[in-house]
Amino acid sequence: MALPITVHEGTMPHRGIRLGRVALVVAVVLALPYVVAPYRLDQVTGALILAIAAVGLNLLSGFGGQISLGHAAFFGFGAYTTGILVTDHGWYPPVAFVLGMLVCFVVGVLVGVPALRLRGMYLALVTLAVGVIFPSLVRRFDSLTGGSAGLFGISFDAPDHAYFAGRAGQILWLYYVAVVALAVSCLLVWNIMRGRTGRAIVALRDNEPAAIVMGVDRTVVRTVLFGISAAIAGLAGGLFAVDTGILTPDSFSLLFTIYLLVAMVLGGRASFWGPIIGGFVIYYLPLWTGELTDGPAAGVLFGILIIVMVFTLREGVVGGLGRLGARVLVVEPRRPTPRFDLSEAPPVSADQGIEPAACQPRQETAAGAPLAD
Amino acid sequence: MSLLQIEDLHAGYGAADIVHGVDLTVDEGEVVVLLGANGAGKTTTMRAISGLIARHGSLRFDGTDISRAAPDEIVRLGLAQVPQGRGTIADLTVEENLRAGAHVRRDKQGIAEDITRWFDTYPRLAERRKQQAGLLSGGEQQMLAISRAMMSRPRLLLCDEPSLGLSPKLTQEMFASLSRINHEMRMAILLVEQNATLALGIADRGYLIEVGHVGASRSAADLAGDDAIRAAYLGY
Numbered sequence: 054m055a056l057p058i059t060v061h062e063g064t065m066p067h068r069g070i071r072l073g074r075v076a077l078v079v080a081v082v083l084a085l086p087y088v089v090a091p092y093r094l095d096q097v098t099g100a101l102i103l104a105i106a107a108v109g110l111n112l113l114s115g116f117g118g119q120i121s122l123g124h125a126a127f128f129g130f131g132a133y134t135t136g137i138l139v140t141d142h143g144w145y146p147p148v149a150f151v152l153g154m155l156v157c158f159v160v161g162v163l164v165g166v167p168a169l170r171l172r173g174m175y176l177a178l179v180t181l182a183v184g185v186i187f188p189s190l191v192r193r194f195d196s197l198t199g200g201s202a203g204l205f206g207i208s209f210d211a212p213d214h215a216y217f218a219g220r221a222g223q224i225l226w227l228y229y230v231a232v233v234a235l236a237v238s239c240l241l242v243w244n245i246m247r248g249r250t251g252r253a254i255v256a257l258r259d260n261e262p263a264a265i266v267m268g269v270d271r272t273v274v275r276t277v278l279f280g281i282s283a284a285i286a287g288l289a290g291g292l293f294a295v296d297t298g299i300l301t302p303d304s305f306s307l308l309f310t311i312y313l314l315v316a317m318v319l320g321g322r323a324s325f326w327g328p329i330i331g332g333f334v335i336y337y338l339p340l341w342t343g344e345l346t347d348g349p350a351a352g353v354l355f356g357i358l359i360i361v362m363v364f365t366l367r368e369g370v371v372g373g374l375g376r377l378g379a380r381v382l383v384v385e386p387r388r389p390t391p392r393f394d395l396s397e398a399p400p401v402s403a404d405q406g407i408e409p410a411a412c413q414p415r416q417e418t419a420a421g422a423p424l425a426d
Numbered sequence: 427m428s429l430l431q432i433e434d435l436h437a438g439y440g441a442a443d444i445v446h447g448v449d450l451t452v453d454e455g456e457v458v459v460l461l462g463a464n465g466a467g468k469t470t471t472m473r474a475i476s477g478l479i480a481r482h483g484s485l486r487f488d489g490t491d492i493s494r495a496a497p498d499e500i501v502r503l504g505l506a507q508v509p510q511g512r513g514t515i516a517d518l519t520v521e522e523n524l525r526a527g528a529h530v531r532r533d534k535q536g537i538a539e540d541i542t543r544w545f546d547t548y549p550r551l552a553e554r555r556k557q558q559a560g561l562l563s564g565g566e567q568q569m570l571a572i573s574r575a576m577m578s579r580p581r582l583l584l585c586d587e588p589s590l591g592l593s594p595k596l597t598q599e600m601f602a603s604l605s606r607i608n609h610e611m612r613m614a615i616l617l618v619e620q621n622a623t624l625a626l627g628i629a630d631r632g633y634l635i636e637v638g639h640v641g642a643s644r645s646a647a648d649l650a651g652d653d654a655i656r657a658a659y660l661g662y
Contacts, residue, residue, distance in 0.1 A: 249525070255517050255518055259518070262478055263515065265478055267501065267526055268497065269498065
């Protein structure tokens with residue numbers, strides 16, 4: 054069969070392909086624990102956590118077009134909120150995650166306020182300040198956070214069930230928790246972006262004056278967007294706390310934010326799969342280069358690989374995959390809605406028959422005949 | 427009472443006012459054109475009316491004071507604008523642009539009906555409904571920008587130089603289109619335009635704006651016959 058295969062949007066084959074894609078992801082997620090060794094699964098959990106944070110950053114920077122160099126701080130706020138609540142107050146971790154997200158939302162909205170007046174480099178500097186201050190704050194309030202020595206003993210024990218027994222069971226448990234958290238984050242972003250608010254977010258990024266004269270409330274959209282992005286990063290932080298068990302301020306340095314930015318750009322900004330793939334790339338790339346060579350050479354190789362990827366995949370991994378996919382499969386958009394809209398017709402009684410007027414083209418009542426030819 | 431009534435409008439960017447003391451009115455169902463040379467303050471006036479920039483003076487829309495209203499409240503009251511240059515969102519599809527234009531509305535049924543209506547009006551947009559707006563031609567983008575503004579179901583449409591960057595043929599089509607919207611929907615339009623001849627062709631009245639001041643309202647025919655107007659335009 055000649056490639057690419059063309060399917061029409063909304064037809065059975067198209068729906069089948071979309072469903073198949075989801076089924077494939079679900080299958081991989083469920084099969085993974087049975088195929089890989091526990092320590093490998095532990096790594097996947099680490100990559101998932103990075104992916105969640107990248108999903109959060111992508112909402113703000115990819116879709117919203119606002120740069121943040123402070124996302125390590127939101128990740129940290131989430132991690133320490135969860136860490137302190139679980140260790141000192143014995144909270145159930147999921148409840149601590151939610152509170153951590155709320156804390157991050159509030160901090161995010163506050164940081165988003167200067168974003169109303171600043172953009173580009175200036176906004177980058179403000180968020181950079183937030184990112185730089187955070188590790189110092191952790192050290193300053195060491196009675197609460199454990200300071201440089203660290204906060205220990207944070208855990209989210211698996212339910213008492215044979216399936217999650219032992220050390221391998223605990224790894225499996227955290228893997229599933231991370232999968233669910235990533236799914237929730239993605240659904241949240243997807244829900245925002247596919248609707249009215251999503252259009253407003255893209256409009257503000259793309260053409261701010263036009264967005265404002267459409268009636269988009271810039272203040273609300275920008276600050277809430279910042280808050281939600283921070284909350285998702287905070288959720289990732291909470292997971293990080295229970296996954297590693299130890300929090301030290303060094304984990305939340307500027308380097309972490311840079312990793313997130315690289316993950317977002319490499320994966321494909323303003324796409325749904327981009328930050329997830331990017332999260333995995335940025336997690337595994339240093340591991341692989343570290344296995345290949347030792348010492349400084351690993352870092353150099355890592356850097357070179359990133360440069361190569363940025364040059365070869367301008368729209369990120371997702372963009373590259375999309376181009377590849379287009380050679381195999383093309384989805385033809387649905388045809389425009391028919392001009393004759395019978396749902397508009399006045400109710401007709403059985404003996405009356407259909408009035409001719411009920412079948413008139415809609416443009417009779419609209420603004421006139423076709424113009425833009 | 428006029429639909430839009432502006433008295434002694436001052437507006438500008440930062441410290442310097444560009445518009446000092448503009449008075450103008452637009453009545454229901456009327457096309458009013460604002461003429462003036464580059465830098466006279468036409469776009470500033472339009473942006474001030476929509477609340478995009480700081481302004482003071484008396485601005486009333488349908489009797490409501492809008493001098494302190496936020497841009498989204500102004501849209502809700504029924505005042506839509508096709509901003510200068512690109513009035514579309516390049517990264518959204520054609521259909522999403524129309525939906526974004528209805529941002530202040532919540533009536534799903536009505537929005538769907540209006541989308542069909544504008545697709546019927548501009549079939550080229552219907553053919554490209556799933557395409558990103560940035561990929562449309564200049565003429566199609568302007569059609570989309572006008573439809574997008576109309577999606578908020580305004581009572582007054584502000585158009586800031588809709589002919590910018592369009593070929594003469596497309597400019598004529600665009601004016602014909604605006605005229606049709608005015609006639610068939612009784613839509614009041616306030617138009618800023620460099621192309622005086624065409625603009626006055628569809629307008630009822632016009633104002634001449636010079637360095638931030640506006641003269642008295644004159645009929646379109648009167649303005650069209652004025653040599654001084656042509657001079658103000660062409661800048662000699």
